[in-house]
């Protein structure tokens with residue numbers, strides 16, 4: 364199989380903190396790839412570099428055959444992203460947010476209305492589409508972000524902790540839909556999650572990152588075998604230790620609005 | 630391309646229209662200036678000049694003022710977008726940074742134009758009259774160029790600002806001097822040479838002078854010189870903004 368995403372010696376330093384430390388990996392086209400790790404391990408920083416939001420300190424990224432550092436627009440057209448923290452315009456309605464997205468991603472005009480409706484129905488927000496996003500609950504905002512990312516049909520979809528804070532029904536319907544996209548559209552999925560059972564159920568390939576370095580990778584079975592574990596969760600704890608991490612454990616914490624971001628308890 | 634620019638503008642217009650407090654608040658200041666200065670300083674102006682109507686002098690200045698503030702604020706809105714996370718959504722889209730810059734500059738400029746037009750209409754009540762349709766046309770061009778320049782300037786500054794801490798600094802040490810030294814409120818001729826020199830470096834000076842030449846028939850530098858200066862500066866600031874915008878991180 365051919366790789367849709369290829370990462371070589373990727374590093375990101377924030378002043379004296381090395382958030383991502385020389386990682387390399389490949390993601391096969393059409394697969395579901397889970398990127399796991401404790402809080403502050405460097406998952407979001409990696410995703411931000413892969414999606415051109417942050418400039419790497421060093422390293423190479425190739426997405427869909429495009430150099431993500433040099434051919435940014437072509438790389439950008441290839442992926443969709445659901446960020447870990449807020450990225451909605453609260454002063455617009457849910458529907459307007461999705462329309463904005465459809466236009467800037469150049470979804471053909473005649474398909475727009477239909478795709479938007481489908482995406483909003485999938486996440487159960489069609490009836491609330493005319494409400495301002497500031498009136499939405501946290502879970503509804505999350506669902507809207509996911510719906511938005513589905514409107515343009517990306518080759519690879521990045522999901523940074525997509526289901527944190529959602530009830531089991533919504534989580535189930537979102538994963539079902541993601542699996543459908545993966546099967547029917549051959550959309551590659553790159554996700555991070557804190558729910559090991561979700562990763563275990565859905566992922567073809569897994570990489571575990573800790574302190575900015577990949578400590579283990581392979582299929583669920585391979586990882587369980589190598590760590591002599593019964594479950595992925597057990598393997599994860601063996602690999603990353605049991606002490607509790609703070610998301611902002613670096614020496615140079617970004618304060619302020621970061622605290623508004625969706626946090627997750629590990 | 631056109632549709633992307635349109636949707637970026639539309640979003641800003643919706644923000645503007647939906648925030649009634651901001652809309653009303655931003656009309657209060659120019660109105661206060663028109664009434665307070667118009668009636669307060671008017672008689673002194675007429676006496677000192679041996680004739681002439683201060684309202685005719687003042688209205689173009691106040692219109693320019695409302696455009697200046699509205700345009701700069703719209704540009705700086707990008708800092709809010711960054712803090713609330715929405716900037717990422719626009720930046721990861723497969724659109725060129727030039728499109729983003731044009732869309733956002735135009736959006737801010739359109740809002741500033743609307744604001745300027747409202748102030749201009751209100752000045753009618755105070756007795757201000759524009760001589761002809763063609764002078765109105767030329768006036769609109771100046772208003773638009775002032776709007777473009779300052780919306781672009783706001784964006785350029787915002788692309789370099791990480792948070793809101795520098796905001797007050799920009800307003801107090803850049804925008805306020807630009808306003809007060811532009812000749813919006815008083816003629817520049819009698820200023821001490823040092824201050825006069827600074828006001829000649831102020832981009833708004835040419836915007837105000839041109840607008841005043843167009844709609845009130847009073848210009849110091851000549852309307853076409855003003856047009857050339859403010860036009861060239863608008864192009865320049867947008868070019869610089871586009872370069873800086875291409876390096877922005879969310």
Ligand SMILES: Nc1ncnc2c1ncn2[C@@H]1O[C@H](COP(=O)(O)OP(=O)(O)O)[C@@H](O)[C@H]1O
Nearest residue numbers: 377382402403404405406407408611612613617
């Ligand atoms: N903009 C930033 N400036 C400084 N440090 C940062 C910044 N973003 C993230 N970090 C730090 O980098 C490390 C990795 O963060 P992150 O990638 O968000 O972790 P994860 O998503 O795995 O929880 C943390 O120590 C975090 O504090």
Ligand SMILES: [Mg+2]
Nearest residue numbers: 406407408447
């Ligand atoms: Mg994270």
